[in-house]
Amino acid sequence: MSQEGYQSLEHERVTRQFEDVDRELARLAYLCDVDLSNDGNVRGVIADNLPSAAARNPPAFKRMRDLLMLHYVLRERAVESIGAAETQAILEDVIGRIRARFRLLGHPGA
Numbered sequence: 308m309s310q311e312g313y314q315s316l317e318h319e320r321v322t323r324q325f326e327d328v329d330r331e332l333a334r335l336a337y338l339c340d341v342d343l344s345n346d347g348n349v350r351g352v353i354a355d356n357l358p359s360a361a362a363r364n365p366p367a368f369k370r371m372r373d374l375l376m377l378h379y380v381l382r383e384r385a386v387e388s389i390g391a392a393e394t395q396a397i398l399e400d401v402i403g404r405i406r407a408r409f410r411l412l413g414h415p416g417a
Contacts, residue, residue: 318393321385325401328378333405335371339363344406349375 336343339360343349351357352372361368385394 314389317389318397321381321389321394322397322401324381325378325385325397328374328381329401329405332371332374332378333409335367335374337409338367339371341371343375 332343339357340363341348341352341357341360343352348357352360352368352375355361355372357368382394382398385397389397
């Protein structure tokens with residue numbers, strides 16, 4: 308396989324991983340009523356320190372926290388395999404599509 312073919316496959320793999328994780332993150336954030344576009348909320352989830360969100364749905368909050376941490380691990384690995392610029396472009400695309408779906412649903416955090 309050519310280097311270009313490998314890079315294309317790697318790009319598709321990384322995109323698919325982020326789509327899967329981020330789609331589920333968005334769903335769980337919706338269930339817990341947490342706006343993950345707010346950096347303070349992201350830090351609060353990681354620190355396990357958003358009691359109102361956790362009280363709404365403890366299993367969903369725990370899963371959201373776990374997936375958020377996985378998202379950062381995937382980001383680090385993606386930067387190593389395809390580079391920072393391409394990783395950022397993938398993330399912007401994936402997150403943009405997720406936000407567009409949430410806007411259609413009328414979610415205020417979109």
